[in-house]
Amino acid sequence: MEALYLTGASSPPLFALHHPARSPAPAALRGAVLYLHPFAEEMNKVRRMAALQARALATAGFAVLQPDLRGCGDSDGEFDDASWSGWLDDAAAAAHWLRERHPDTPLWLWGARAGCLLATALADRLDIAANLLCWAPVASGRPHLQQFLRIKLAGALMDGGQAAAAGGLADMKRTLDGGGTVDVAGYGLPAAVAKGLDAAKLTVPPKPAHIVWLDVSSRAEPTLAPAAERFLDDCRAAGHQVDSRIVAGPAFWQTTEIEEAPALLEATTELLCASAAALAA
Numbered sequence: 001m002e003a004l005y006l007t008g009a010s011s012p013p014l015f016a017l018h019h020p021a022r023s024p025a026p027a028a029l030r031g032a033v034l035y036l037h038p039f040a041e042e043m044n045k046v047r048r049m050a051a052l053q054a055r056a057l058a059t060a061g062f063a064v065l066q067p068d069l070r071g072c073g074d075s076d077g078e079f080d081d082a083s084w085s086g087w088l089d090d091a092a093a094a095a096h097w098l099r100e101r102h103p104d105t106p107l108w109l110w111g112a113r114a115g116c117l118l119a120t121a122l123a124d125r126l127d128i129a130a131n132l133l134c135w136a137p138v139a140s141g142r143p144h145l146q147q148f149l150r151i152k153l154a155g156a157l158m159d160g161g162q163a164a165a166a167g168g169l170a171d172m173k174r175t176l177d178g179g180g181t182v183d184v185a186g187y188g189l190p191a192a193v194a195k196g197l198d199a200a201k202l203t204v205p206p207k208p209a210h211i212v213w214l215d216v217s218s219r220a221e222p223t224l225a226p227a228a229e230r231f232l233d234d235c236r237a238a239g240h241q242v243d244s245r246i247v248a249g250p251a252f253w254q255t256t257e258i259e260e261a262p263a264l265l266e267a268t269t270e271l272l273c274a275s276a277a278a279l280a281a
Helices: 041-059 084-101 115-125 141-177 191-199 226-237 263-278
Strands: 002-006 014-018 029-038 063-065 108-111 131-135 183-184 187-190 208-217 241-248
Touching: 002 084, 014 041, 014 084, 029 041, 029 084, 029 115, 041 063, 041 108, 041 263, 063 084, 063 187, 084 108, 084 115, 084 191, 108 115, 115 131, 131 263, 141 183, 141 191, 187 191, 208 226, 208 263, 226 241, 241 263
Parallel strands: 029 063, 029 108, 108 131, 131 208, 208 241
Antiparallel strands: 002 014, 014 063, 183 187
16 A cells, blocks of 8 residues: 555646555456545545455455545645536546556546535546446435434524524534535535535436446445436446445444445455446357
8 A cells, every 4th residue: 555645637636545456467467446435524434444445356356546635635736725627626536646557448437425425526528438436325425414414403403492592503504505614513614515415416428337336334235226217227326336235233324433445345346346347258
């Protein structure tokens, strides 16, 4: 594993971890994988699972790049100076870096949660076909943003009751609509991020690709959400190869303690290796 800053392609520089493929030989590289992390605190909750998966994919013959988007993790800049469009620029710069070092190999955009919204937007921007690996995807940014804002509302409700909570929501909307920043659970949420996330939705990639959709559930008989089914049906109708699974495990992106979902790691590695074998056949 190599820790580095992606300079020259993004401002400010992005901190990233690069996992070169360890097996098989570099000449037989199975693919290049760009990881796009979740939003806000979910990024920290998912970090361990992402690290385990990146190492597993490197061992299986994939090169993996894990950048921290600007204002996040160990990248330069502050969260309240970020923007959704800037994060998309960061993702494009990271994809360019990865393609330069691993050309002529299948590219995978691996999104976790809200990172899937960035992944499909990036696939639309790239001039090459990009496969998608989606972990517990957020299908629409609006409810995801509202869920995040409810963290602050919960505090207002405990302190001042329903009226205070309602007033807090109105105040947040006015602040964001006016281009300001709202403090939520220690994150200074800027309008440029909130507005972009609010408008973001999963989009069907424009070029034929392989889409791997993996959800995690602890229920006995889990099913995909209707929004997920509609998106995957649209992908199939557009000619994409689609594999979807729901594996057993905890919702590790929101648990109090850092948890693992081994079945998700196994399914991810299995499906990406199967895709690589099919392309090589």
